[in-house]
Amino acid sequence: MAGNSSKITVLDPGGQPSGIFGRRLDVDSPPWAIHDPVNQPRDTAEALGTRKMAPRLDSLEGKTVYLVDTGFAGSADFMEETQNWFTRNRPSVKTELRHKKTSMFTDEPELWAEIKKNGDAVVFGVGG
Numbered sequence: 715m716a717g718n719s720s721k722i723t724v725l726d727p728g729g730q731p732s733g734i735f736g737r738r739l740d741v742d743s744p745p746w747a748i749h750d751p752v753n754q755p756r757d758t759a760e761a762l763g764t765r766k767m768a769p770r771l772d773s774l775e776g777k778t779v780y781l782v783d784t785g786f787a788g789s790a791d792f793m794e795e796t797q798n799w800f801t802r803n804r805p806s807v808k809t810e811l812r813h814k815k816t817s818m819f820t821d822e823p824e825l826w827a828e829i830k831k832n833g834d835a836v837v838f839g840v841g842g
Contacts (some may be wrong), residue, residue, distance in 0.1 A: 781809055784814050
């Protein structure tokens with residue numbers, strides 16, 4: 715964790731951005747680390763300045779959308795159904811289904827680099 719100054723958006727239980735940002739957990743973090751106050755958010759949105767969500771695309775036509783199963787219960791099924799929907803209803807949209815190799819709370823730099831390089835949009839599935 716030392717030296718990792720990256721920030722992420724923390725979503726409240728309803729899935730809305732809380733306006734509070736925190737550090738990513740390391741892949742080797744114990745499962746209970748998310749509950750450890752040391753790993754809890756430290757900065758407000760105002761303190762982070764211009765760090766904002768990506769702008770919305772005008773259209774998905776001809777674009778590549780990554781569908782990421784985060785490992786949360788039901789996420790894989792939801793992402794597969796989303797991919798099937800795009801295949802049936804929006805065949806011009808290319809979808810790439812990926813399953814996180816680590817926990818939903820950990821960083822996965824290789825996956826993020828692939829999405830940044832090859833994707834136009836991403837949907838992170840949390841299921842339920």
